[in-house]
Amino acid sequence: MPFSRRLILAMPALIAAPALAQPADPRLGERGIGRPDAPVKVMEFFSLTCTHCASFHKDTLPQVKRDLVETGAIRLIWVDFPLDQLALAAACIARTLPAERYEGFIGALLANQDRWAFTRGDPREELAKMAALAGLSRAKYDEVLADDGLKRAIIEQRMTAEKQYNVSATPSFAFQGRATRNQSGNMSYDRFQQLVEEARRG
Template identity: 55%
Template sequence: MPLSRRTLLLAPAALSPLLPLRPALAQSHESGLAERGAGKPDAPVTVIEYYSLTCPHCATFHRDTWPQVKKELVTPGKMRMVWRDFPLDQLALAAAQVARALPPAAYEGFVGALLSTQDRWAFNRGADNIAEIAKVAALAGMSRAQVDAAIADEGLRKAVLETRLKGEQEHKVASTPTFVFNNKPAPGALGFERFAQLVGEASGA
């Protein structure tokens, strides 16, 4: 079914009722709310990326910079990357819910596949957006029924929106992608050299 791309109105006042929901969420949502990341937990630097699955700049970073970051900084143990949802519209929110419903081991691959095929499912006017997302999810072992259930899950939806709200409040995130190096936000699709420089500064090197 085609999904509206209407921008989310996520003013803090509108979302304040969501803040106390975390303790009350069903256990089925606990895995979805768990940290999603790549790299050693004890790496000297942790970088947070706030991203939206319908953000072209996020796709640019994933395509042009992330492979080198992963090879030269994450794999050797110099940093850990943590991904946090910051959906910019209703379609991005639905896609984020599907991603969060997958097992953690499948998360990075699924997100990468969606970011690399945005033109097919996010910007193809007239396309059945959810059907296209479901095709990618199927490669990760998720049935269409499971995709629909994830999108219909109100608890999961509220949890994803809570993550976005916390990004706005704690790290002053206003656009995607935004990277946080030791609580210092750096917006935009950073190139590798600038990204590595900020990692070095965060590590004190």
């Protein structure tokens, strides 16, 4: 979905605050699936509260994983691009979980947006329940949501993506092989595969 700068403008003090999360913070490491030496790397810029991102993960990602990731054709890398404060909170929680639980957790959040992101109740309380199912204690959950350094680091990654990859909507994708192809918005598997081939051939 198209984004605005509301998230960034709403937190000027956070952006200007002294760094708390260091570059070596393992929570900020790459999260992805597929062979590191795959001929094409695909970066997906996504927001956990984006319904179009949820549709991609439901309708297209399963075939991408089966036909492209598991065959060694691509490595898929997830890049946090939160569109709002709730998505930022969810991204922080996902990043705090052990790396091997990241994919399952974001998949659960995207598949169950109505349960936490669009609930009639308190979204953060529902997010806490989802985090608990993933093994995160309530004390740790509260600690993560108070970590301004991690929040700012994720926002800075988003701002870098805006500049470097001209991201203007979520989901957006950067296909990197012999050539680079960028695409915004949800897409079918056929279109995804076409862009992979274009990036591979150069």
